[in-house]
Amino acid sequence: xxxxxxxxxxxxxxxxxxxxxxxDKQNVKSVHVDWRPPxxxxxxxxxxxxxxxxKIDAANKQALQKILNSKPFIVGMGKALDVVPSMKKxxxxxxxxxxxxxxxxxxxxxxxxxxxxYEGIAGTPEKAEQVAASxxxxxxxxxxxxxxxxxxxxxxxSMPVFILQNEEYGDKAYCTMNEGLGKVxxxxxxxxxxxxxLKWMExxxxxxxxxxxxxxxxxxxxNIIAQALQMGDEVHNxxxxxxxxxxxxxxxxxxxxxxxxxxxxxxxxxxNRNDHFFLNLxxxxxxxxxxxxxxxxxxxxxxVMARNGTEFGVQLSGTGDQWFTGPSPIxxxxxxxxxTKEDANPDIxxxxxxxxxxxxxxxxxxxxxxxQFVGGSTKDAINYTLKMYEITxxxxxxxxxxxxxxxxxxxxxDVIKVVEKNILPFIDTGVAHKNAGVGQIGAGVLxxxxxxxxxxxxxLANKIKSNKE
Amino acid sequence: xxTIGIIxxxxxxxxxxxxxxxxxxxxxxxxxxxxxxxxxxxxxxxLASSGLMTPDIQPAGEMxxxxxxxxxxxxxxxxxxxxxxxxxxxxxxxDEGENFIPQSIDGAMNVLPDANMAMISVAGRYAGDVAMKxxxxxxxxxxxxxxxxxxxxxxxxxxxREKNLFVMGPDCGTAILNGVPLAFANVVNRxxxxxxxxxxxxxxxVTCLISNAGCGISQAIGTGGRDVKxxxxxxxxxxxxxxxxxxxxxxxxxxxxKPPATEVMEKIISVARGIQKPIVGVFLGASPELLKGSNIxxxxxxxxxxxxxxxxxxxxxxxxxxxxxxxxxxxxxxxxREEAAKLxxxxxxxRALYSGGTFCDEAQLLxxxxxxxxxxxxxxxxxxxxxxxxxxxxxTILDLGDDEFTVGKPHPMIDYSTRNxxxxxxxxxxxxxxxxxxxxxxxxxxxxxxxxxIPVIKEVKxxxxxxxRHLPIICSVTGTDKDPQNRTAVVTALxxxxxxxxxxxxxxxxxxxxxxxxxxx
Numbered sequence: 001x002x003x004x005x006x007x008x009x010x011x012x013x014x015x016x017x018x019x020x021x022x023x024d025k026q027n028v029k030s031v032h033v034d035w036r037p038p039x040x041x042x043x044x045x046x047x048x049x050x051x052x053x054x055k056i057d058a059a060n061k062q063a064l065q066k067i068l069n070s071k072p073f074i075v076g077m078g079k080a081l082d083v084v085p086s087m088k089k090x091x092x093x094x095x096x097x098x099x100x101x102x103x104x105x106x107x108x109x110x111x112x113x114x115x116x117x118y119e120g121i122a123g124t125p126e127k128a129e130q131v132a133a134s135x136x137x138x139x140x141x142x143x144x145x146x147x148x149x150x151x152x153x154x155x156x157x158s159m160p161v162f163i164l165q166n167e168e169y170g171d172k173a174y175c176t177m178n179e180g181l182g183k184v185x186x187x188x189x190x191x192x193x194x195x196x197x198l199k200w201m202e203x204x205x206x207x208x209x210x211x212x213x214x215x216x217x218x219x220x221x222x223n224i225i226a227q228a229l230q231m232g233d234e235v236h237n238x239x240x241x242x243x244x245x246x247x248x249x250x251x252x253x254x255x256x257x258x259x260x261x262x263x264x265x266x267x268x269x270x271x272n273r274n275d276h277f278f279l280n281l282x283x284x285x286x287x288x289x290x291x292x293x294x295x296x297x298x299x300x301x302x303x304v305m306a307r308n309g310t311e312f313g314v315q316l317s318g319t320g321d322q323w324f325t326g327p328s329p330i331x332x333x334x335x336x337x338x339x340t341k342e343d344a345n346p347d348i349x350x351x352x353x354x355x356x357x358x359x360x361x362x363x364x365x366x367x368x369x370x371x372q373f374v375g376g377s378t379k380d381a382i383n384y385t386l387k388m389y390e391i392t393x394x395x396x397x398x399x400x401x402x403x404x405x406x407x408x409x410x411x412x413x414d415v416i417k418v419v420e421k422n423i424l425p426f427i428d429t430g431v432a433h434k435n436a437g438v439g440q441i442g443a444g445v446l447x448x449x450x451x452x453x454x455x456x457x458x459x460l461a462n463k464i465k466s467n468k469e
Numbered sequence: 470x471x472t473i474g475i476i477x478x479x480x481x482x483x484x485x486x487x488x489x490x491x492x493x494x495x496x497x498x499x500x501x502x503x504x505x506x507x508x509x510x511x512x513x514x515x516l517a518s519s520g521l522m523t524p525d526i527q528p529a530g531e532m533x534x535x536x537x538x539x540x541x542x543x544x545x546x547x548x549x550x551x552x553x554x555x556x557x558x559x560x561x562x563x564d565e566g567e568n569f570i571p572q573s574i575d576g577a578m579n580v581l582p583d584a585n586m587a588m589i590s591v592a593g594r595y596a597g598d599v600a601m602k603x604x605x606x607x608x609x610x611x612x613x614x615x616x617x618x619x620x621x622x623x624x625x626x627x628x629x630r631e632k633n634l635f636v637m638g639p640d641c642g643t644a645i646l647n648g649v650p651l652a653f654a655n656v657v658n659r660x661x662x663x664x665x666x667x668x669x670x671x672x673x674x675v676t677c678l679i680s681n682a683g684c685g686i687s688q689a690i691g692t693g694g695r696d697v698k699x700x701x702x703x704x705x706x707x708x709x710x711x712x713x714x715x716x717x718x719x720x721x722x723x724x725x726x727k728p729p730a731t732e733v734m735e736k737i738i739s740v741a742r743g744i745q746k747p748i749v750g751v752f753l754g755a756s757p758e759l760l761k762g763s764n765i766x767x768x769x770x771x772x773x774x775x776x777x778x779x780x781x782x783x784x785x786x787x788x789x790x791x792x793x794x795x796x797x798x799x800x801x802x803x804x805x806r807e808e809a810a811k812l813x814x815x816x817x818x819x820r821a822l823y824s825g826g827t828f829c830d831e832a833q834l835l836x837x838x839x840x841x842x843x844x845x846x847x848x849x850x851x852x853x854x855x856x857x858x859x860x861x862x863x864x865t866i867l868d869l870g871d872d873e874f875t876v877g878k879p880h881p882m883i884d885y886s887t888r889n890x891x892x893x894x895x896x897x898x899x900x901x902x903x904x905x906x907x908x909x910x911x912x913x914x915x916x917x918x919x920x921x922x923i924p925v926i927k928e929v930k931x932x933x934x935x936x937x938r939h940l941p942i943i944c945s946v947t948g949t950d951k952d953p954q955n956r957t958a959v960v961t962a963l964x965x966x967x968x969x970x971x972x973x974x975x976x977x978x979x980x981x982x983x984x985x986x987x988x989x990x
Binding site for chain 2: 011014028334417442
């Protein structure tokens, strides 16, 4: 029998922990599995999935190849109206799956109000609300326009955006410039200082960076992210190293292309003072890599996880543009002085695209500086990353984690593994106040909700079934 | 309200640590409001606007940490500040987290890449899928879980046979592989006797008896009781036999089971025919003619099977075993006569209270021949079913490990409480002539059985002395001195309380039956 009698017994124990303790007492090598029942056991869906394992595996392999081969670069900047696909004057892009004005959460509404004031469509918050509710403004998810936005993720027509290109496959993606922390549009704040900052970004920051990017030609984002992971970032809740690396790349070109020292200094200082300046770019780089893996028949790889503050949405490679959604949960967080979980909005933003690409919470073992979010010990952080290997299809070829002997980050969430193993993706996140106009009140972590993943798996099974018929 | 503020000069904390400290402080008793910030201009104006500013913290600079507190009336500020100091000390990042625990077979295989066995004890409705995953990853499977559908068992075993892997179970409580006792199993000598068993306690009994007789076990493979049924067709029983036939360290093969389905028995006999090693078989409840013409030497009790295997192992003649058992029977009769003489006229019935299912079966067989009318909750052979399992009638032999006794409770080998209550009830009953028990030692069982059973035995004595009756308690102890509970220690302590401890369940049953039948005459 397979040489069992001649081999040292090494046991995987699944179930009663006392059996593992018994093995320990006898010095038998063993590992205990903290097993839990699958998220659902719909026999029909599962049997379709099981009988297509070969095809699904092959499709996932192809999807992962595309994700890993992707080469995201910044190749330019432009105004959203001019460059973002299907952008138009009365359209606002937002984070997460589709949502109507009626269903939007407080911070999302706040950001819409701010954007309408910024665009000059409304003069006051009251007027902006009227306009937003009137039906003359259209709303659409960033993800449906090759774009991503953190938190509320609002992209309005006049906003400047970075243009990213996947040098391997040619696709493009778009993201705004990060405004900084605290009272900012993406957290739902819309006071005059918020609008003024956005205007400054449009009039001063954008032209300077656009010229600098043109001078540089293109900027390799994959390279910056790979370095940043080895410098303590996970490029979601910590972007300090990546921002610094980007700053080093931009600074000479900003100076060389500027006629005005004061302006050049103000531009560089803005980036310098915003540790999260790189966040939008790590999101864009993740987005463009995952988009390359879209529409591969049979693939169970997640290509989008995104939240609009009301719902959490998931898209799979093998199910086209279909969204699978469920209510968005409230994160476990550390709150700024004066705020509590009571004040927190359900999770919001496209930034979970970083986790979808194997960064952020999936790479938290790279980021000992922020382990306080996950229980305070570096081991906790490492365990979270180790756990994510359970639900991913591959280890990243470029993004490596120093502490894990440069093991590649867990990349490519497989919805089948999520459901079967009952392990939900682990996401780093910022927390917005639930009311419009307040802004950020904390930062923390959460596990993705189960519902969208269960629905996605059923969706994939149905798609496979209908393909065959 | 009392507002106080302190400056921690030049102490740098990253923003996350500050948030964490602030959270701890805000949750302290007596703290109405609080803030922990670096002393920047903006932060100080924030403190002022929220009424937390004090002259003490006015001079704080950008590199200073400021703690501002509003305390409820009557709260001792000094005490709160000392607690805050402790919070600062405790937030130093430590590396004392839990080690990573995988949540799936895949994850476990990353941690232990050359694992070769999966021990599965999750709920039955999931256990089949988990077992299949394990087989697909090339692991042998011990399936402790019960309530696995029989179709699933067949699927698993057929798949495993293709891949040259074992599936022990479902409902396999014990096995010993490469000297390692798994689940409910005893620490026995290693040796040249290999066992295939479709019965859990049966396997424990024979391995212990062999070990206590100075011989040892090469491998003890459990198959789960359903394996020898017609539907499963003895897939793993036969695979186990073949594996032992091929194993260079196995010289004697011992088969333990209830009588298999006819076609399965035929298969076993035919496979045995191709094996050159001596084979002993005990198929509890089968006719003594069952194995006639085969090369399997039939034993009628677990003890006889163990001793015959020992004889083969030591290359002794089987007549040694027969002689020894005959001699022991003489002693049993003698003891029985003495004990029977001490019983009062009302004492008529045997009350056997088992934790091991196979022991319950074996005792029924041994009693039926002599006593005739035997009742059980799990009738075996010619026994009749008890009307109410909670009430003994006539000669009663109970399996307290059966589901109806264990709802919401651990197995009686672990949790003695149900059986202890029943022992006392039987002791109170003037018709009880003998109490027969089993105690099963080893891993998985109760680690301190004496603490469970001795007080009850003392209580039985108190009850019967008060009622001026003599009530023999007879017991077998399945285990070895290498078991964590140590068999000799358990036997000695029971003996000191007047319990008649026998070397096997067969011997204990024989003694109990003999006492009762002698009383009748």
